[in-house]
Amino acid sequence: MSENLTLEKSEPAETVPTGEKLLEVSGLTKHFPIYGGFPIKRRVGAVQAVDGVDLTVHAGESFGLVGESGCGKSTTGRLITKLLEPTAGRISYRGQDITHASRKQLEPIRSEIQMIFQDPYSSLNPRQTVGTIIKSPMEINGINPAGGREARVRELLEIVGLNPEHYNRFPHEFSGGQRQRIGVARALALEPKLIVADEPVSALDVSIQAQVVNLLQDVQRELGIAFLFIAHDLAIVRHFSSRVAVMYLGKVVEVGDRDEIYNRPRHPYTHALLSAVPEADLTEEQDLSRERIRLAGDVPSPINPPSGCRFRTRCWKAQDVCASQEPPLVQISGNRSGHLTACHFPEDPTTEAREEDIVLDKALIALEEDLAVPAPAESPEDAKAEVSKEAAAETEVEVTKTVEAEATEEAAEAAEDTADEAETAEAEAAEADAEDTADAEVTEDATDAR
Ligand SMILES: Nc1ncnc2c1ncn2[C@@H]1O[C@H](COP(=O)(O)OP(=O)(O)OP(=O)(O)O)[C@@H](O)[C@H]1O
Numbered sequence: 001m002s003e004n005l006t007l008e009k010s011e012p013a014e015t016v017p018t019g020e021k022l023l024e025v026s027g028l029t030k031h032f033p034i035y036g037g038f039p040i041k042r043r044v045g046a047v048q049a050v051d052g053v054d055l056t057v058h059a060g061e062s063f064g065l066v067g068e069s070g071c072g073k074s075t076t077g078r079l080i081t082k083l084l085e086p087t088a089g090r091i092s093y094r095g096q097d098i099t100h101a102s103r104k105q106l107e108p109i110r111s112e113i114q115m116i117f118q119d120p121y122s123s124l125n126p127r128q129t130v131g132t133i134i135k136s137p138m139e140i141n142g143i144n145p146a147g148g149r150e151a152r153v154r155e156l157l158e159i160v161g162l163n164p165e166h167y168n169r170f171p172h173e174f175s176g177g178q179r180q181r182i183g184v185a186r187a188l189a190l191e192p193k194l195i196v197a198d199e200p201v202s203a204l205d206v207s208i209q210a211q212v213v214n215l216l217q218d219v220q221r222e223l224g225i226a227f228l229f230i231a232h233d234l235a236i237v238r239h240f241s242s243r244v245a246v247m248y249l250g251k252v253v254e255v256g257d258r259d260e261i262y263n264r265p266r267h268p269y270t271h272a273l274l275s276a277v278p279e280a281d282l283t284e285e286q287d288l289s290r291e292r293i294r295l296a297g298d299v300p301s302p303i304n305p306p307s308g309c310r311f312r313t314r315c316w317k318a319q320d321v322c323a324s325q326e327p328p329l330v331q332i333s334g335n336r337s338g339h340l341t342a343c344h345f346p347e348d349p350t351t352e353a354r355e356e357d358i359v360l361d362k363a364l365i366a367l368e369e370d371l372a373v374p375a376p377a378e379s380p381e382d383a384k385a386e387v388s389k390e391a392a393a394e395t396e397v398e399v400t401k402t403v404e405a406e407a408t409e410e411a412a413e414a415a416e417d418t419a420d421e422a423e424t425a426e427a428e429a430a431e432a433d434a435e436d437t438a439d440a441e442v443t444e445d446a447t448d449a450r
Pocket residue numbers: 032047048049067068069070071072073074075076232302
């Protein structure tokens with residue numbers, strides 16, 4: 001998406017955050033239990049979604065949390081906003097321990113921590129008007145702004161770039177980008193001090209993403225709200241956040257201010273993530289010399305993560321010690337103040353190009369090796385067994401195809417039934433999308449002109 005972003009110019013990152021410590025998280029852990037067995041279900045394991053995360057967000061700061069899908073970013077966000085109960089660790093908000101705070105104990109600070117969700121389609125109640133959606137946090141928290149709640153809602157709609165006259169409209173009458181603006185207005189209704197934004201633009205059309213990021217940035221700067229900005233897109237985090245933490249398989253592997261992380265990454269995983277980010281302003285020559293690391297293969301299962309360093313199974317520098325000792329997240333030699341890295345064999349503090357590509361996919365290497373070695377001659381028995389295996393596989397494929405064909409027929413019938421209903425809703429959404437896209441083009445033109 002990065003190539004299509006038309007983001008407003010970002011200001012230089014603050015090296016040392018100046019605000020008070022708003023949120024302090026230490027050793028934060030969430031293990032989701034897995035139950036199995038019959039007839040009596042027992043706990044047979046756990047998904048180690050978040051495992052000992054430490055991070056600090058200062059007042060008014062924008063802090064980015066990045067990593068591949070499944071590394072525990074959303075779970076961290078949900079733990080901080082108290083939508084989930086942690087298995088271990090400590091969450092402190094403005095010096096107050098809220099790790100296991102009850103509903104009643106949380107009441108005074110509930111309004112100060114808000115969340116913006118990834119999917120603007122499912123996060124808004126389709127049966128409520130925009131006015132009701134934005135007003136309800138004020139009602140629940142007994143907040144009565146001067147001038148009344150309705151006036152405040154209209155004001156908020158204006159702040160997020162929506163027409164206050166749309167107060168009585170329903171979510172389906174808005175495009176994705178507009179719905180996310182409604183989500184932002186709802187989060188702002190309680191004048192929060194900290195907003196956890198969980199992938200707030202990844203579900204949006206590319207042409208709309210930049211507008212919503214710019215809106216969030218304006219909100220962050222003008223209203224002085226701290227953000228924990230969760231994303232897998234490093235280009236957006238770079239633009240939005242002054243400090244960044246990189247997560248891998250439930251752990252923070254590197255944290256530091258934006259320029260340190262992007263210009264002097266030390267953890268091999270950060271290098272790999274950055275090598276996948278397209279840079280809009282690179283010349284062709286620079287682009288060719290740029291480091292390319294193909295981080296192939298999937299993140300290992302969080303049910304049984306690798307011992308020691310969790311990245312070692314995909315790391316080109318891994319040695320025996322990486323399997324036996326977990327590297328601590330510390331300021332290693334060569335790092336500036338506040339730049340912490342968890343690695344036994346960190347990269348040099350430079351992002352210069354490597355000599356060759358690094359392929360981390362062991363399965364691919366094994367396949368290439370297999371192809372290079374000529375296959376041993378088959379005995380007649382083996383050949384027969386192979387033929388019957390193939391025949392069995394073919395029968396299985398046939399069965400699957402028949403089931404698939406039946407399922408497709410059924411799906412087609414169902415689709416016909418719903419098509420009429422969907423057509424009306426789609427036409428309305430398309431109209432709204434067209435409005436948004438037009439806005440995006442105007443922004444791009446304006447930027448070009450500048
Ligand atoms: N309620 C749950 N029960 C069991 N496992 C869960 C639950 N919620 C999340 N997980 C698992 O925890 C791990 C981390 O999930 P999480 O959603 O936090 O990752 P993420 O980095 O936000 O990924 P994504 O960007 O895809 O949402 C994943 O393996 C996920 O399957």
